[in-house]
Amino acid sequence: MIAEELLPWYDRHARELPWRLSPRQKRANPEILFADPYRVWLSEIMLQQTTVATVKGYYEKFLTSWPTVQDLAKEELDSVLSAWAGLGYYARARNLHKCAKVIAEELGGVFPDTEEALLKLPGVGPYTAAAIAAIAFGRSAVVVDGNVERVIARYYALEDPLPGVKSEMKKFAQKETPIDRAGDYAQAMMDLGATICTPRSPGCVICPIQVVCLARKSGIAEALPKKAPKKEKPTRRAYAYLLLSEKRGALLRRRPEKGLLGGMTEVPTGNWIEQGDAERNPEFEQLAQWAKLDGIVKHTFTHFHFEITVLTTKLSQDLDVVAEAVQGKWAHKSEFAGLALPTVMKKILRHADYM
Protein backbone atom coordinates (compact mmCIF):
# COMPACT_ATOMS: atom_id res chain seq x y z
CA MET A 1 0.00 0.00 0.00
CA ILE A 2 1.32 3.37 -1.07
CA ALA A 3 -0.84 5.36 1.33
CA GLU A 4 0.79 3.91 4.43
CA GLU A 5 4.13 5.45 3.53
CA LEU A 6 2.82 8.44 1.65
CA LEU A 7 0.38 10.03 4.11
CA PRO A 8 2.91 10.37 6.96
CA TRP A 9 5.29 11.93 4.45
CA TYR A 10 2.55 14.30 3.29
CA ASP A 11 1.80 15.33 6.87
CA ARG A 12 5.39 16.50 7.16
CA HIS A 13 6.11 17.74 3.65
CA ALA A 14 2.87 18.95 2.10
CA ARG A 15 3.45 22.07 0.05
CA GLU A 16 1.57 25.14 1.16
CA LEU A 17 -0.57 26.18 -1.78
CA PRO A 18 -3.12 28.99 -1.98
CA TRP A 19 -6.01 26.59 -2.66
CA ARG A 20 -5.20 24.30 0.25
CA LEU A 21 -6.12 24.77 3.89
CA SER A 22 -3.00 26.13 5.52
CA PRO A 23 -1.64 24.50 8.71
CA ARG A 24 -2.65 27.67 10.53
CA GLN A 25 -6.23 27.40 9.25
CA LYS A 26 -6.35 23.77 10.30
CA ARG A 27 -5.20 24.63 13.81
CA ALA A 28 -7.58 27.56 14.14
CA ASN A 29 -10.59 25.68 12.73
CA PRO A 30 -10.17 21.95 13.31
CA GLU A 31 -13.85 21.44 12.49
CA ILE A 32 -13.22 22.50 8.90
CA LEU A 33 -12.00 19.34 7.21
CA PHE A 34 -12.04 20.31 3.57
CA ALA A 35 -11.19 23.31 1.43
CA ASP A 36 -13.98 25.36 -0.15
CA PRO A 37 -15.31 23.51 -3.24
CA TYR A 38 -15.25 26.72 -5.28
CA ARG A 39 -11.56 27.18 -4.59
CA VAL A 40 -10.78 23.55 -5.24
CA TRP A 41 -12.69 23.63 -8.52
CA LEU A 42 -11.08 26.92 -9.63
CA SER A 43 -7.59 25.64 -8.87
CA GLU A 44 -8.18 22.27 -10.53
CA ILE A 45 -9.40 23.85 -13.77
CA MET A 46 -6.40 26.17 -13.84
CA LEU A 47 -3.99 23.35 -13.04
CA GLN A 48 -5.06 21.27 -16.03
CA GLN A 49 -1.87 20.89 -18.07
CA THR A 50 -0.44 23.92 -16.29
CA THR A 51 2.28 24.25 -13.68
CA VAL A 52 1.67 25.33 -10.09
CA ALA A 53 4.10 28.23 -10.51
CA THR A 54 2.14 29.60 -13.46
CA VAL A 55 -1.25 29.10 -11.83
CA LYS A 56 -0.58 30.84 -8.51
CA GLY A 57 -0.81 34.41 -9.78
CA TYR A 58 -3.91 33.73 -11.86
CA TYR A 59 -5.61 31.94 -8.98
CA GLU A 60 -5.07 34.85 -6.61
CA LYS A 61 -6.31 37.30 -9.21
CA PHE A 62 -9.47 35.29 -9.86
CA LEU A 63 -10.23 34.77 -6.19
CA THR A 64 -9.80 38.47 -5.49
CA SER A 65 -11.96 39.52 -8.42
CA TRP A 66 -14.59 36.82 -7.87
CA PRO A 67 -14.57 35.46 -4.30
CA THR A 68 -17.59 33.22 -4.86
CA VAL A 69 -19.04 31.18 -7.70
CA GLN A 70 -21.97 33.62 -7.81
CA ASP A 71 -19.58 36.51 -8.44
CA LEU A 72 -17.98 34.62 -11.30
CA ALA A 73 -21.36 33.64 -12.75
CA LYS A 74 -22.48 37.27 -12.87
CA GLU A 75 -19.36 38.39 -14.72
CA GLU A 76 -19.16 38.96 -18.46
CA LEU A 77 -17.38 36.21 -20.39
CA ASP A 78 -15.01 38.74 -21.93
CA SER A 79 -13.83 39.88 -18.51
CA VAL A 80 -13.12 36.29 -17.55
CA LEU A 81 -11.24 35.72 -20.80
CA SER A 82 -9.24 38.87 -20.15
CA ALA A 83 -8.27 37.67 -16.69
CA TRP A 84 -7.38 34.26 -18.17
CA ALA A 85 -5.28 35.74 -20.99
CA GLY A 86 -1.81 34.20 -21.04
CA LEU A 87 -2.82 31.05 -19.19
CA GLY A 88 -3.67 29.18 -22.38
CA TYR A 89 -6.23 26.51 -23.29
CA TYR A 90 -8.94 29.13 -23.43
CA ALA A 91 -11.78 26.63 -23.65
CA ARG A 92 -11.08 26.16 -19.96
CA ALA A 93 -12.06 29.79 -19.30
CA ARG A 94 -15.18 29.54 -21.43
CA ASN A 95 -16.21 26.34 -19.65
CA LEU A 96 -15.29 27.83 -16.28
CA HIS A 97 -17.72 30.65 -16.86
CA LYS A 98 -20.39 28.34 -18.22
CA CYS A 99 -19.97 26.03 -15.25
CA ALA A 100 -20.22 28.93 -12.78
CA LYS A 101 -23.53 29.90 -14.37
CA VAL A 102 -24.85 26.35 -14.10
CA ILE A 103 -23.95 26.17 -10.42
CA ALA A 104 -25.23 29.63 -9.58
CA GLU A 105 -28.39 29.57 -11.66
CA GLU A 106 -29.41 25.91 -11.75
CA LEU A 107 -27.88 24.36 -8.65
CA GLY A 108 -28.59 27.08 -6.11
CA GLY A 109 -24.95 28.07 -5.89
CA VAL A 110 -24.02 24.71 -4.37
CA PHE A 111 -21.37 22.45 -5.86
CA PRO A 112 -22.40 18.82 -6.46
CA ASP A 113 -20.70 16.56 -3.91
CA THR A 114 -20.50 13.34 -5.92
CA GLU A 115 -18.11 12.36 -8.64
CA GLU A 116 -20.98 11.40 -10.92
CA ALA A 117 -22.72 14.78 -10.64
CA LEU A 118 -19.47 16.73 -10.91
CA LEU A 119 -18.66 14.90 -14.13
CA LYS A 120 -21.69 16.45 -15.81
CA LEU A 121 -20.34 19.98 -15.36
CA PRO A 122 -18.73 21.73 -18.33
CA GLY A 123 -14.96 21.54 -18.24
CA VAL A 124 -15.01 18.87 -15.55
CA GLY A 125 -13.70 15.51 -16.77
CA PRO A 126 -12.78 12.26 -15.01
CA TYR A 127 -9.69 13.65 -13.31
CA THR A 128 -11.24 16.91 -12.08
CA ALA A 129 -14.47 15.27 -10.91
CA ALA A 130 -12.51 12.77 -8.84
CA ALA A 131 -10.18 15.45 -7.51
CA ILE A 132 -13.00 17.73 -6.35
CA ALA A 133 -14.95 14.82 -4.85
CA ALA A 134 -11.90 13.70 -2.89
CA ILE A 135 -10.37 17.04 -1.90
CA ALA A 136 -13.47 19.15 -1.28
CA PHE A 137 -15.87 16.43 -0.08
CA GLY A 138 -13.70 13.66 1.34
CA ARG A 139 -14.98 11.06 -1.11
CA SER A 140 -12.80 8.06 -1.78
CA ALA A 141 -12.54 8.87 -5.49
CA VAL A 142 -9.77 7.49 -7.69
CA VAL A 143 -7.79 10.52 -8.77
CA VAL A 144 -5.58 9.85 -11.79
CA ASP A 145 -3.55 12.60 -13.38
CA GLY A 146 -0.16 12.66 -15.05
CA ASN A 147 1.62 12.53 -11.69
CA VAL A 148 -0.37 9.55 -10.47
CA GLU A 149 0.24 7.75 -13.76
CA ARG A 150 3.95 8.29 -13.41
CA VAL A 151 4.09 7.17 -9.78
CA ILE A 152 1.94 4.10 -10.48
CA ALA A 153 3.90 3.18 -13.60
CA ARG A 154 7.10 3.22 -11.56
CA TYR A 155 5.76 1.70 -8.37
CA TYR A 156 4.43 -1.30 -10.32
CA ALA A 157 7.13 -1.13 -13.02
CA LEU A 158 4.53 -0.99 -15.81
CA GLU A 159 6.53 -1.05 -19.03
CA ASP A 160 3.72 -0.81 -21.57
CA PRO A 161 3.48 2.65 -23.14
CA LEU A 162 0.88 5.34 -22.61
CA PRO A 163 -1.85 5.92 -23.54
CA GLY A 164 -2.60 2.22 -24.05
CA VAL A 165 -1.78 1.33 -20.45
CA LYS A 166 -4.09 3.96 -18.96
CA SER A 167 -6.94 1.62 -18.02
CA GLU A 168 -4.55 -0.77 -16.33
CA MET A 169 -3.05 2.11 -14.37
CA LYS A 170 -6.50 3.14 -13.23
CA LYS A 171 -7.06 -0.33 -11.72
CA PHE A 172 -3.83 -0.13 -9.77
CA ALA A 173 -4.68 3.43 -8.72
CA GLN A 174 -8.06 2.23 -7.51
CA LYS A 175 -6.44 -0.51 -5.45
CA GLU A 176 -4.15 2.03 -3.77
CA THR A 177 -6.78 4.69 -3.03
CA PRO A 178 -7.56 4.71 0.71
CA ILE A 179 -11.08 5.04 2.12
CA ASP A 180 -9.98 7.68 4.60
CA ARG A 181 -8.11 10.82 3.64
CA ALA A 182 -8.54 10.18 -0.08
CA GLY A 183 -8.16 13.91 -0.73
CA ASP A 184 -4.89 14.11 1.16
CA TYR A 185 -3.73 10.94 -0.55
CA ALA A 186 -4.50 12.39 -3.99
CA GLN A 187 -2.66 15.61 -3.21
CA ALA A 188 0.21 13.65 -1.71
CA MET A 189 0.54 11.62 -4.92
CA MET A 190 0.61 14.84 -6.93
CA ASP A 191 3.14 16.46 -4.60
CA LEU A 192 5.27 13.36 -4.85
CA GLY A 193 5.07 13.39 -8.66
CA ALA A 194 5.82 17.09 -8.84
CA THR A 195 8.74 17.21 -6.44
CA ILE A 196 10.37 13.76 -6.17
CA CYS A 197 8.96 11.26 -8.66
CA THR A 198 9.64 13.71 -11.48
CA PRO A 199 9.76 12.82 -15.20
CA ARG A 200 13.52 13.39 -15.41
CA SER A 201 16.10 12.45 -12.77
CA PRO A 202 13.62 11.31 -10.11
CA GLY A 203 14.77 11.62 -6.51
CA CYS A 204 14.46 7.95 -5.65
CA VAL A 205 16.99 8.25 -2.83
CA ILE A 206 14.72 10.57 -0.86
CA CYS A 207 11.42 9.03 -1.96
CA PRO A 208 9.03 8.04 0.83
CA ILE A 209 7.95 4.91 -1.07
CA GLN A 210 11.37 3.86 -2.39
CA VAL A 211 11.52 0.62 -0.41
CA VAL A 212 8.39 -0.72 -2.09
CA CYS A 213 8.89 0.72 -5.59
CA LEU A 214 9.53 -1.90 -8.27
CA ALA A 215 11.08 0.50 -10.78
CA ARG A 216 13.44 1.73 -8.12
CA LYS A 217 14.37 -1.86 -7.33
CA SER A 218 15.27 -2.61 -10.94
CA GLY A 219 16.72 0.83 -11.65
CA ILE A 220 14.35 1.76 -14.46
CA ALA A 221 12.40 4.55 -12.79
CA GLU A 222 13.54 7.34 -15.07
CA ALA A 223 12.56 5.34 -18.18
CA LEU A 224 8.94 5.08 -17.02
CA PRO A 225 6.25 5.68 -17.99
CA LYS A 226 6.98 4.93 -21.62
CA LYS A 227 5.06 6.99 -24.13
CA ALA A 228 4.00 6.67 -27.73
CA PRO A 229 6.21 8.73 -30.06
CA LYS A 230 4.94 12.22 -30.84
CA LYS A 231 4.06 13.55 -34.22
CA GLU A 232 6.05 16.29 -35.82
CA LYS A 233 4.59 19.79 -35.70
CA PRO A 234 3.91 21.45 -39.05
CA THR A 235 4.56 25.17 -39.56
CA ARG A 236 1.78 27.55 -40.51
CA ARG A 237 2.50 31.02 -41.85
CA ALA A 238 0.38 34.15 -42.02
CA TYR A 239 0.45 37.92 -42.34
CA ALA A 240 -0.82 40.05 -39.47
CA TYR A 241 -2.42 43.35 -40.42
CA LEU A 242 -1.84 45.91 -37.71
CA LEU A 243 -3.93 49.01 -38.40
CA LEU A 244 -2.85 51.97 -36.28
CA SER A 245 -4.36 55.37 -35.65
CA GLU A 246 -2.73 58.24 -33.82
CA LYS A 247 -6.02 59.04 -32.15
CA ARG A 248 -7.75 55.67 -31.72
CA GLY A 249 -4.92 53.18 -31.19
CA ALA A 250 -4.87 49.74 -32.82
CA LEU A 251 -7.70 47.98 -34.63
CA LEU A 252 -8.33 44.63 -32.94
CA ARG A 253 -11.10 42.10 -33.21
CA ARG A 254 -12.69 39.15 -31.47
CA ARG A 255 -11.89 35.66 -32.65
CA PRO A 256 -14.67 33.14 -33.35
CA GLU A 257 -16.27 31.68 -30.26
CA LYS A 258 -14.82 28.19 -30.65
CA GLY A 259 -11.55 26.65 -31.72
CA LEU A 260 -8.05 28.08 -31.43
CA LEU A 261 -7.98 31.13 -29.13
CA GLY A 262 -11.77 31.08 -29.24
CA GLY A 263 -13.33 34.34 -28.06
CA MET A 264 -9.95 35.99 -27.59
CA THR A 265 -8.82 39.33 -29.01
CA GLU A 266 -6.59 39.29 -32.08
CA VAL A 267 -4.66 41.40 -34.50
CA PRO A 268 -6.41 40.66 -37.82
CA THR A 269 -4.54 38.03 -39.84
CA GLY A 270 -4.77 36.56 -43.29
CA ASN A 271 -5.13 32.84 -43.88
CA TRP A 272 -2.82 30.60 -41.90
CA ILE A 273 -1.07 28.59 -44.61
CA GLU A 274 0.45 25.19 -43.88
CA GLN A 275 2.11 24.59 -47.24
CA GLY A 276 4.48 27.27 -48.49
CA ASP A 277 4.46 31.02 -47.93
CA ALA A 278 1.82 33.15 -46.26
CA GLU A 279 -0.83 34.77 -48.44
CA ARG A 280 -1.71 38.43 -48.52
CA ASN A 281 -5.35 39.16 -47.78
CA PRO A 282 -6.97 41.22 -50.58
CA GLU A 283 -9.69 42.44 -48.24
CA PHE A 284 -7.14 44.07 -45.93
CA GLU A 285 -4.77 45.10 -48.73
CA GLN A 286 -7.24 47.53 -50.26
CA LEU A 287 -7.77 49.39 -47.00
CA ALA A 288 -4.37 51.07 -46.93
CA GLN A 289 -0.72 51.09 -47.97
CA TRP A 290 1.02 48.48 -45.84
CA ALA A 291 4.62 48.42 -44.67
CA LYS A 292 6.27 45.10 -43.94
CA LEU A 293 8.17 45.02 -40.67
CA ASP A 294 11.60 43.41 -40.57
CA GLY A 295 11.87 40.04 -38.96
CA ILE A 296 9.26 37.49 -38.11
CA VAL A 297 7.21 36.57 -35.07
CA LYS A 298 7.50 32.93 -34.06
CA HIS A 299 5.16 31.15 -31.73
CA THR A 300 4.52 27.49 -31.02
CA PHE A 301 1.06 26.18 -30.26
CA THR A 302 0.26 22.70 -29.03
CA HIS A 303 0.22 21.11 -32.44
CA PHE A 304 1.88 23.52 -34.89
CA HIS A 305 4.51 26.21 -35.22
CA PHE A 306 3.27 29.63 -36.26
CA GLU A 307 5.32 32.22 -38.16
CA ILE A 308 3.86 35.68 -38.59
CA THR A 309 5.00 38.47 -40.85
CA VAL A 310 3.70 41.78 -39.53
CA LEU A 311 2.32 44.48 -41.80
CA THR A 312 1.45 47.88 -40.40
CA THR A 313 -0.17 51.05 -41.63
CA LYS A 314 -1.18 54.34 -40.10
CA LEU A 315 -4.70 55.60 -40.73
CA SER A 316 -6.00 59.08 -40.06
CA GLN A 317 -9.46 59.03 -41.59
CA ASP A 318 -12.44 56.73 -42.20
CA LEU A 319 -11.57 55.04 -38.93
CA ASP A 320 -15.10 53.83 -38.23
CA VAL A 321 -15.58 52.68 -41.81
CA VAL A 322 -12.43 50.59 -41.63
CA ALA A 323 -13.37 49.20 -38.24
CA GLU A 324 -16.67 48.12 -39.73
CA ALA A 325 -14.95 46.53 -42.72
CA VAL A 326 -12.64 44.52 -40.48
CA GLN A 327 -15.34 43.83 -37.89
CA GLY A 328 -13.00 45.19 -35.28
CA LYS A 329 -12.71 47.80 -32.55
CA TRP A 330 -10.12 50.47 -31.92
CA ALA A 331 -8.23 50.20 -28.67
CA HIS A 332 -5.51 52.34 -27.15
CA LYS A 333 -2.40 50.84 -25.61
CA SER A 334 -3.68 51.91 -22.22
CA GLU A 335 -6.70 49.64 -22.70
CA PHE A 336 -4.75 46.53 -23.70
CA ALA A 337 -4.54 45.27 -20.11
CA GLY A 338 -8.32 44.98 -20.06
CA LEU A 339 -8.44 42.97 -23.29
CA ALA A 340 -8.31 39.22 -23.75
CA LEU A 341 -5.00 39.27 -25.60
CA PRO A 342 -3.34 35.86 -25.86
CA THR A 343 0.43 35.66 -25.78
CA VAL A 344 0.85 35.22 -29.52
CA MET A 345 -1.00 38.48 -30.14
CA LYS A 346 1.06 40.30 -27.53
CA LYS A 347 4.15 39.06 -29.36
CA ILE A 348 2.85 40.59 -32.59
CA LEU A 349 2.08 43.91 -30.93
CA ARG A 350 5.45 43.95 -29.23
CA HIS A 351 7.21 43.15 -32.49
CA ALA A 352 5.55 46.24 -33.93
CA ASP A 353 6.79 48.13 -30.85
CA TYR A 354 3.21 48.78 -29.92
CA MET A 355 3.02 47.44 -26.36
Added chain:
DNA sequence: CATCCGTGGAG
Protein backbone atom coordinates in the same frame (compact mmCIF):
# COMPACT_ATOMS: atom_id res chain seq x y z
C1' DC B 1 -9.01 6.11 -29.92
C1' DA B 2 -6.98 10.27 -32.24
C1' DT B 3 -6.97 15.09 -32.66
C1' DC B 4 -7.42 19.70 -31.16
C1' DC B 5 -6.37 23.04 -27.79
C1' DG B 6 -1.48 27.51 -25.06
C1' DT B 7 2.09 28.68 -22.59
C1' DG B 8 6.50 29.14 -20.06
C1' DG B 9 10.25 26.79 -17.95
C1' DA B 10 13.76 23.16 -17.57
C1' DG B 11 17.47 20.74 -19.41
Added chain:
DNA sequence: TCTCCAAGGAT
Protein backbone atom coordinates in the same frame (compact mmCIF):
# COMPACT_ATOMS: atom_id res chain seq x y z
C1' DT C 1 17.78 26.17 -30.46
C1' DC C 2 14.92 22.48 -29.47
C1' DT C 3 12.36 19.00 -27.12
C1' DC C 4 9.67 17.77 -23.42
C1' DC C 5 6.05 18.52 -20.69
C1' DA C 6 2.50 20.43 -16.46
C1' DA C 7 -3.07 18.64 -11.28
C1' DG C 8 -6.91 17.17 -19.04
C1' DG C 9 -11.35 17.94 -21.48
C1' DA C 10 -14.17 18.04 -25.60
C1' DT C 11 -15.20 16.12 -29.79
